[in-house]
Amino acid sequence: MAEITGKRITINPVTRIEGHARITLHLDDDGAVEDARFHVNEFRGFETFCEGRYFTEMPSISPRICGICPVSHAVASAKACEDIMQLTPAPTGNLLRRIIHLGQMVSSHALSFFHLSSPDILLGWDADPATRNILGIAEQFPDLARRGIRLRKFGQEISERITGKKIHVMGIVPGGVGWPLTDENRQALLNWIPEVTETTRMGLDIFKKYRDAQPEEVDQFANFESLYMGTVGPEGEMELYDGLLRVVDADGAIIEDQLDPRRYLEFIAERPVDWSYLKYPYFKPKGYPEGCYRVGPLARLNVASRMKTPQAQKEFEEFKAIGNGRPVHGSFYFHYARLIEVLASIEETRELLEHPAITDAETQTTGNRNQAEGIGCSEAPRGTLFHHYITNNDGTLEQVNLLIATGQNNPAMNQSILQVARRYVKTDDVKEGALNRVEAAIRCYDPCLSCSTHAIGSMPLILEIQDSHGNILRSIKRE
Amino acid sequence: MNNKLLVVAYGNVTRQDDGAGVHVAERIRLKSLPHVTIWTYHQLNLELLEELEPFHTIIFLDAGQQEEDIALRQIENKTHQRQLVSSHHLSPELFVQMAQTIYGQTLRLFVCSIRAEQFGLDDNIRPEMEPRLRQAEAMVLNLIQKEQHHA
Numbered sequence: 001m002a003e004i005t006g007k008r009i010t011i012n013p014v015t016r017i018e019g020h021a022r023i024t025l026h027l028d029d030d031g032a033v034e035d036a037r038f039h040v041n042e043f044r045g046f047e048t049f050c051e052g053r054y055f056t057e058m059p060s061i062s063p064r065i066c067g068i069c070p071v072s073h074a075v076a077s078a079k080a081c082e083d084i085m086q087l088t089p090a091p092t093g094n095l096l097r098r099i100i101h102l103g104q105m106v107s108s109h110a111l112s113f114f115h116l117s118s119p120d121i122l123l124g125w126d127a128d129p130a131t132r133n134i135l136g137i138a139e140q141f142p143d144l145a146r147r148g149i150r151l152r153k154f155g156q157e158i159s160e161r162i163t164g165k166k167i168h169v170m171g172i173v174p175g176g177v178g179w180p181l182t183d184e185n186r187q188a189l190l191n192w193i194p195e196v197t198e199t200t201r202m203g204l205d206i207f208k209k210y211r212d213a214q215p216e217e218v219d220q221f222a223n224f225e226s227l228y229m230g231t232v233g234p235e236g237e238m239e240l241y242d243g244l245l246r247v248v249d250a251d252g253a254i255i256e257d258q259l260d261p262r263r264y265l266e267f268i269a270e271r272p273v274d275w276s277y278l279k280y281p282y283f284k285p286k287g288y289p290e291g292c293y294r295v296g297p298l299a300r301l302n303v304a305s306r307m308k309t310p311q312a313q314k315e316f317e318e319f320k321a322i323g324n325g326r327p328v329h330g331s332f333y334f335h336y337a338r339l340i341e342v343l344a345s346i347e348e349t350r351e352l353l354e355h356p357a358i359t360d361a362e363t364q365t366t367g368n369r370n371q372a373e374g375i376g377c378s379e380a381p382r383g384t385l386f387h388h389y390i391t392n393n394d395g396t397l398e399q400v401n402l403l404i405a406t407g408q409n410n411p412a413m414n415q416s417i418l419q420v421a422r423r424y425v426k427t428d429d430v431k432e433g434a435l436n437r438v439e440a441a442i443r444c445y446d447p448c449l450s451c452s453t454h455a456i457g458s459m460p461l462i463l464e465i466q467d468s469h470g471n472i473l474r475s476i477k478r479e
Numbered sequence: 480m481n482n483k484l485l486v487v488a489y490g491n492v493t494r495q496d497d498g499a500g501v502h503v504a505e506r507i508r509l510k511s512l513p514h515v516t517i518w519t520y521h522q523l524n525l526e527l528l529e530e531l532e533p534f535h536t537i538i539f540l541d542a543g544q545q546e547e548d549i550a551l552r553q554i555e556n557k558t559h560q561r562q563l564v565s566s567h568h569l570s571p572e573l574f575v576q577m578a579q580t581i582y583g584q585t586l587r588l589f590v591c592s593i594r595a596e597q598f599g600l601d602d603n604i605r606p607e608m609e610p611r612l613r614q615a616e617a618m619v620l621n622l623i624q625k626e627q628h629h630a
Contacts, residue, residue: 049493049600064493064521115525135573138580146581153526 022462023438025421029468033425036418038410038442047400055369055391056081058400059172062387065402068111068448071104071159072380074172075241076387079376081174083262084391085367093176093363098241099352100159100172101378102345105240106196107155108381109297109338109345112446113203114148117335120440121210126433144206147199151342154196158349161185176364183359193350197311200342204315207336219322220423222331222416222441225250227283227293228302229408231379232257236305238316238344240379246303247283247293252326254303255285261377264386264403281408292411295383296445297337302327307340309347315340331416331444338446369395380405382446406447416441425465435463435476481535482514482630484623487527488540489520493602496595500540502604503593503615507623515623523569528578536587536626538619539571543592548611550592551618556585587626591619 028034046065050058059077063070075097082089089097119132122141131139138145162181163171171178211218227250231243236257245259247267259267270279271288282291293299302323307313319340322328328337352358369391376387383405390399420441424434465473486507492498501519508517516534520527523539531537543550554571556579571590578584593615597605604612 045600061493064491070521135576135580138577142581145577149525149528149581152524153529156524156526 024464026466033421036421038413050400051397069380071101072378072385075378076376076385078174080374080387080389083374086370087367090176090365092357092360096177101241102349103155103158105345107152109342110151151199154192180361180363190353203339218332219330223329228299229293230300230303237308238304248303262375280411294412295405295408297341298334301337312344334444409445482627483534484515485534485537486517489523490542495597495601497542497598499542499593535630539590541592542595548594549615554588
């Protein structure tokens with residue numbers, strides 16, 4: 001529902017994103033968009049919920065935070081526990097965790113592109129909202145819709161065949177994983193590779209054709225300069241599971257490299273805002289607001305020097321050419337970056353499944369608490385994820401801090417909707433397609449906000465237009 | 480004759496009442512009913528569509544916010560739920576429509592919705608929910624019996 005009263009536009013709920021959110025567009029006295037704010041209304045309190053638990057419970061509790069990226073939470077949590085235990089995971093267990101994590105990356109990105117964002121690309125921004133949705137895609141492109149479902153299923157089948165569960169993986173533990181991979185399951189997963197590669201290629205073709213047809217819209221959509229942060233390997237290669245952090249500036253210059261994520265409090269600070277439960281994180285050395293940075297697929301490709309696998313490397317070179325040596329700042333390119341990551345994840349999964357040690361029986365090391373504090377980090381589908389635990393002498397958690405990707409992208413999401421609203425929203429005649437573009441600016445980041453109750457998860461976004469006095473002029477509600 | 484029946488419960492058991500459907504499903508699982516498969520999830524997902532072919536009847540168990548303590552209804556492919564507003568909330572109506580549109584499957588799908596009120600972070604379901612859980616369990620067991628009889 002959209003509602004205009006006075007000089008403010010509110011979109012509530014934002015459709016096709018995770019969780020609950022509200023967008024307000026603030027107008028000046030002349031009716032032009034002056035400011036835009038992305039509000040997150042739900043307070044999770046998950047950190048407090050975890051306090052008092054024994055720390056090794058966390059890898060099985062934390063996946064309950066989210067049904068979309070449970071593996072990233074489990075991995076970051078297991079790493080934080082391993083830091084507390086000063087434990088090195090079993091090599092095969094580490095490889096299996098990496099595969100499960102790549103599977104989740106595929107699954108999450110497939111949902112984002114094929115089911116939540118492809119309606120804008122394939123059916124048009126200005127199409128009737130009654131048809132511009134997943135069912136519209138299913139009706140007009142049934143094979144694509146089915147392939148999107150199967151791509152997601154592949155990611156979940158990886159988890160199921162290794163851990164026994166599709167979501168909320170129970171097998172990721174400090175020291176590795178709980179069970180070995182059987183050769184039968186290894187082969188079954190390998191059998192998926194040709195199909196899911198082809199589906200990903202279809203997605204890449206869809207994106208590129210759209211970009212060729214609408215180059216200005218794609219290039220200019222929520223295009224603004226920022227810093228970027230992501231995980232890289234020792235040679236600057238894009239890393240999704242393990243590695244050290246790199247930060248680049250708006251020109252692509254590396255301003256920090258091989259940062260140990262366990263030092264995150266030294267380089268990331270958060271600034272509270274009064275209209276949202278999400279804080280504004282920033283890169284401390286640059287201060288606020290110059291230090292606002294982006295994480296996630298676009299950021300990971302912007303910070304990386306190369307990819308690890310051949311097909312993804314070819315796409316990466318095309319991606320880098322868009323920026324002509326500088327980072328790609330247009331937020332719509334998150335979708336392209338997401339698909340390149342899917343391709344990279346599939347290729348790496350195949351390589352790992354063919355690793356000679358992948359079916360070894362020794363998948364877990366064990367140990368005890370050896371220090372009070374532990375920090376674990378992993379790239380989640382939406383960006384860098386930190387788990388930070390402080391335990392007391394008996395190992396129960398005294399303090400838990402989770403720095404999630406969506407929170408880190410919060411300043412950028414606000415900047416994105418402001419830029420898109422200024423460009424497309426004419427307040428004297430607010431078109432549905434224009435408001436859809438504002439929502440789409442948020443969808444580029446694929447934010448995950450509710451984390452997560454099912455029953456009240458059905459009210460994702462409101463968009464409001466407010467005048468300079470705060471009166472609501474119009475409100476759009478998606479139900 | 481196919482008398483296989485699938486019970487799918489979804490909800491977050493660390494969020495109080497949100498996990499009501501999962502709690503009921505776990506009780507039904509303990510009965511080891513013949514030809515009844517029980518799956519529990521954090522949320523309803525589209526990829527479940529790929530798994531339904533063997534089943535004659537599907538029953539969803541979910542927490543809901545309707546007025547009645549328990550609402551049991553059959554989902555028909557008539558409603559016009561078109562939006563996938565987020566992957567945290569796929570409606571059974573859209574699920575049925577997607578099954579028809581993509582797979583040409585006409586699902587025989589029932590939803591048992593248990594009224595839920597509190598969604599705070601707590602992995603214990605509130606004692607006040609117990610009568611509703613019992614009622615839902617009885618209704619679903621009754622439905623299973625009827626569906627298997629008619630299959």
